[in-house]
Amino acid sequence: MTDAGHSGGxxxxxxxxxxxxxxxxTICHCRMCQKAFGGFFxxxxxxxxxxxxxxxxxxxxxxSKVRRGFCSKxxxxxxxxWGGEPEVAIGTLDDPEQAAPVLQVNPAGMLSFFxxxxxxxxxxxxxxxxxxxxxADIVSFQHPDHDTGQWPQEQAGENGRD
Amino acid sequence: xxSDDGQGAYHHVGLQDENEEHTGGxxxxxxxxxxxGxxxxxSICHCRMCQKAFGNFYxxxxxxxxxxxxxxxxxxxxxxxxNHVVRGFCGNCGTPLSYEAEDGxxxxxxxxxxxxxxxxxIQFGMEGKIEWVDDLSTLPGRRTEEDIEFAPFLADIESxxxxxxxxETWPETKDD
Numbered sequence: 001m002t003d004a005g006h007s008g009g010x011x012x013x014x015x016x017x018x019x020x021x022x023x024x025x026t027i028c029h030c031r032m033c034q035k036a037f038g039g040f041f042x043x044x045x046x047x048x049x050x051x052x053x054x055x056x057x058x059x060x061x062x063x064s065k066v067r068r069g070f071c072s073k074x075x076x077x078x079x080x081x082w083g084g085e086p087e088v089a090i091g092t093l094d095d096p097e098q099a100a101p102v103l104q105v106n107p108a109g110m111l112s113f114f115x116x117x118x119x120x121x122x123x124x125x126x127x128x129x130x131x132x133x134x135x136a137d138i139v140s141f142q143h144p145d146h147d148t149g150q151w152p153q154e155q156a157g158e159n160g161r162d
Numbered sequence: 163x164x165s166d167d168g169q170g171a172y173h174h175v176g177l178q179d180e181n182e183e184h185t186g187g188x189x190x191x192x193x194x195x196x197x198x199g200x201x202x203x204x205s206i207c208h209c210r211m212c213q214k215a216f217g218n219f220y221x222x223x224x225x226x227x228x229x230x231x232x233x234x235x236x237x238x239x240x241x242x243x244x245n246h247v248v249r250g251f252c253g254n255c256g257t258p259l260s261y262e263a264e265d266g267x268x269x270x271x272x273x274x275x276x277x278x279x280x281x282x283x284i285q286f287g288m289e290g291k292i293e294w295v296d297d298l299s300t301l302p303g304r305r306t307e308e309d310i311e312f313a314p315f316l317a318d319i320e321s322x323x324x325x326x327x328x329x330e331t332w333p334e335t336k337d338d
Contacts, residue, residue: 011214011249012241027298032323034277035189038258038270039218041298060190060255064320068189068256074241075251075258077217082315089217096213100294107303113281117206118296120285131286134264139245142211 005049008093010071010078013143013151015057017078017088020049025090025099029109036068037077037089040111044080044087045099054151094145185234186274188252188259191324191332193236195259195269199229204271204280208295209287215249216258216270219295220287224280227266235332275326 009016023046033042057069057078069079069086080087090099104110123131143151184201187194203225212221238250238259250260261268271280285291324332 011211011243027301031326032189032321034272035323035326036255036257037216037218037272039216039220039222039272040277041218043218058256061322062189062255063322064318065315066319070251070256072253072256074215074243075239075249075253075256076215077256077258091213091216091218096219096292097294101298101301104298104301104303106305108305110303112278115299117282117285118299120206120282122285122288134246137245140211141242141244142214145210 006047006093006095006098007053007147008088009054009143010074010076010092011142012071012074012076013148014055014073015052015071015076015078016054016143016147016151017047018051018053018147019047019088022046022099023048023085024103025101026103026105027101028105029111029114030106031109032062033106034109034111036062040114040117041104042080043090043101045090045093045101046085047079047088048085050079050086050088053147182279184274184276184280185328186269187235187324188255188257188273189323190252190255190257191235191329192254193238193252193257193259194234194324194328194332195232196234196328197224197226197229197231197269201226201229201280202283203227203266203268204282205284205286206282207286208289208291210290211243211247212261212287213290213292215243215261219292219298220285221258221261222271222277222282223261223268224271224274225266225268231267231269234328 005020007018025045028042058072059067061067067081070077077089090096184197201224206220206222208220239253240248240250242248248262271277
């Protein structure tokens, strides 16, 4: 996020965007959003004044009226484009906390267990020996949650890798 | 764990027919898969890596290591998200499909034709959990047709999504 507006992008960083303001944030339970996102719902927020600041998404026409944008390099779902103000996938914002949903769209498609997920037992990485070993030397190749001057970034230095 | 009742309910979810078959694929249908068996490693991960990969609040994944799994049409395009993990997605429509690490191949639960039997059993990556994510199910709801004023294009929409079952050909033959 910058001082004015909001930034975001895909996991690898090949596609980055900026918008002036965020509009209505929703989660959509329809089967189209579930499958597009490989998840339980589509988390979308209207992005006012959206501009692509690095690269741009590929598109799939998921219906006669909608095309969905994604990064062709890493696959991250980025946009829901219906011809008006586009919506961006909330998880792609550098700070998703800024777009708390206010509405559930198409609740008829809601998965039966959706309302019980918060009751599931929790496990942090450090509580699990196998996971701890996995995390001990992990080096993320994900783009950071802020804009960068160049992409890909130089890996040498802070991450200790060439 | 909120209660014994809750624990029992989740355990019951895991007791399924060992011959059960789960199919799925990406939104456009270019990639399809089949999983046979009862996968017990089913989770949602709240870490920031999974959030961004899925463009979502968490990633729902089922690990296939105790099942018979095969790609039945096409294969995912892959991107290495860290030195330990490769993530697969459809190169044509972008659907996130896989998380591949030392502990096996995990598949996005939402990509299954019927996600309902694959309810997650545990939450990972709590350090990345979004503070309001537990409250989503309490938000007011609105049916799609009630949202027409906000999205008038929905009135006569025609889906191009692959159906939630296997198909002989892809793309499907049109009537023309």
